[in-house]
Amino acid sequence: MNGPLIVQSDRTVLLEVAHPQAADARHELAVFAELERAPEHVHTYRITRLGLWNARAAGHAAEAMIDTLERYAKFPVPQSVSVDIRDTVARYGRLTIEREDRADAPAIANSPQEALEQLPTLVLTASDPALLAEVTRSKRIAPLLGARRSETAIELLPWARGQIKQELVKIGWPAEDLAGYTPGQPHDIALDESEWHLRDYQRAAVDSFFAQGSGVVVLPCGAGKTLVGAGAMATAKATTLILVTNTVSARQWRDELLRRTSLTPDEIGEYSGTVKEIRPVTIATYQILTAKRKGVYTHLSLLDALDWGLIVYDEVHLLPAPVFKLTADLQARRRLGLTATLVREDGREGDVFSLIGPKRFDAPWKEIEAQGYISPAACYEVRIDLPHSDRLEYAASSDDDRYRLAATSPAKTPVVRDLIAKHPGEQVLVIGQYIDQLDDLAAQLDAPEITGATPVDERERLYQAFRTGEIDVLVVSKVANFSVDLPDATVAIQVSGSFGSRQEEAQRLGRLLRPNKDGVPASFYTLVTRDTVDQDFAQNRQRFLAEQGYAYTILDADALAAA
Incomplete structure (x- = not known):
């Protein structure tokens, strides 16, 4: 045993990043474990109940998860961890919700009572009487239940299907919902695959x-x-x-x-x-x-x-x-x-x-x-020194003010300019959280700006101009984090963000991953003020992307300017 993983009895898993098998181990581990910390050399994952249940629902068996740990482990996997994984995964599906249609329901509801009678009967079924007895004793679940059917089955109130699933997850017994779905009103929709096909x-x-x-x-x-x-x-x-x-x-x-x-x-x-x-x-x-x-x-x-x-x-x-x-x-x-x-x-x-x-x-x-459907991306963290004149103000500020002061440091502006100069002819997004910072950057760079205050029609006009190459630098706020199709963007420069938001980091890198027509690899830069809370939040933001296999190269702003 000489793998990259150290599995600990508290359900944490340490991944040695430099190990030759680290990429394969990360790929398989991410199916059921969540990355908690991602410093340079050792990443920490945690195995949670929800992660195991999601993996089970997606078709992964407990034995396959345990096999992943054992194949890549540096030391023997603690028996308690293997037992916990088997027991936790086995909880999914021991409770099921099923539906019984009412044969005697009126065809047309003439009153609220008749409408209620049209609803199918929902039945919660347990794998054994002890389990049903345990969940029905819950004070939050009891009001959602109807008539007892047997030692292992009990009716649910017609409106309680969603709420009882929430409550069962909270007490550690997720129900598998087998009650089916209404087909809805038919409407003919077909894919037009004459010039494309689903991958x-x-x-x-x-x-x-x-x-x-x-x-x-x-x-x-x-x-x-x-x-x-x-x-x-x-x-x-x-x-x-x-x-x-x-x-x-x-x-x-x-x-x-x-x-x-x-x-x-x-x-x-x-x-x-x-x-x-x-x-x-x-x-x-x-x-x-x-x-x-x-x-x-x-x-x-x-x-x-x-x-x-x-x-x-x-x-x-x-x-x-x-x-x-x-x-x-x-x-x-x-x-x-x-x-x-x-x-x-x-x-x-x-x-x-x-x-x-x-x-x-x-x-x-x-x-x-690897299949060529999204662009390869290189991630960089560019570290900047807070100007001496701002250090005393930073030290005397409250926690909230400290992040804003560090994230919006004017020292970031010349670095943005240097990075744009490093990528001549490429489409560049400058992304930030604070509007006054973005206003200043847009003015300094002589670039158009999109924020929440920009009218929708104007946003669409600027996005289209960026897509066609009429605009090669666009300054955007968090309104561009989500569901915006900019396939030709190859460079993103993140100057500030929503504190330590992992999903925002993923979304912002995602602006660059749509394959562009020239096949240019993507470059994602995060500007971070050294030795401040800006750097602390950046480490948390990067956790999700590290889990996906992206590594951040640390650059020094002064060295970048001199290059």
Whole structure:
């Protein structure tokens, strides 16, 4: 045994980065473990219950996970870890939710009571009486239950399908939902594959999703998550509600569906702050769905406007908290979550698992890169000294002010200029968090700027000018993090971010991974102020990408300027 892994009894796993087998071990470990820390030489992973259940739901067996640890271990794997993995994985599926249609239900509901009688009976079934007794004793689960059927089966209240899955995950007994889904209102949708075809992994993602009914597909930015959504729609052939992060994303979804499917403009509606269209395929923003007036969700009726056969959640890791509550009532409809990362900064991965569904398909970034479908990328962390004149102010500032002071240091501006000069003729994105910093950079670089205040039509005009090469440097705020198609961007310079957000780091690198027409490798620079909280947050931000196999090369700003 001389592998790159040290498996510890507290379920942490240490990966020796320089070991010749490190890349293979990381690839297999990422299936069921989450990277916690990623310094230069030894990365720390943690095996969690949710990670094991997601792996099991995606088709990975406990023995395969244990085999990964044993094959790459430097020392014997503690027996307690192997036992824990087997026991935890075995918990998934010991509780199931199944449906019984009511043969005596009235064909047409003439009253709320008759409508309730039309609902199928949901039954929670346990593998043994002791397990059912354990979960039914929970004070949060008992109010969701109906009549006892047997020692191993009990009815659920008709509306409780989503809520009970949430509660069962919290107490460590995830239920496998086998209750099926309403087909929804039929609507003919076909893929137009005359000039393109779904890639093998995209087809596998669609097939895996439909084999299970609902859940999450995890693919790198640029790997075609929208096409997986289109493939799912063509398989469902039903009215579809698509929820997206912003209006620009909504219009890009619309354009892609018109280009890739048989849908016509009259069949696709936009439901946003400016337009309220309900069509067989309706694309709505999360913001409009969560908008309140006098404490009431005013657009909640959209969820029942049509008999949706499929609901697609784009960038599911950004799902606003109120949408979880609304989704709990949509468990009879097929739900497809699309994301590049299941990491949520609010820690609500368990709600994605229980309400949208488990991970059904996951293609590692480096695997898709090796197939040539996303661009190779080099990541750099450029370290900058805080000017002496700002050091005393930094030392005397509060924690919140310290990050802003370090992240927006004027010393970053000449470095941005030097980096742009290193990449003549390439398309460069300058990305940041703070608007005053971006305003100053746009003025210094004489480059156009896109922020949340930029009108949607102007955003689309500038994005299109960037795509055509009319603009080669674009300064953007966090509005460009998500679902923006800029395939010719080959350089990103990140000057500031949302503190230690791992998913934001992944999304920003993702702006560069769509293959460009010249085949130029991508360069991702993060400007970090040395010996400040800016550097501390940068290390946390890089964790997810390190898990995917991306290494950051450390550069010194002074040496860069002299080169």
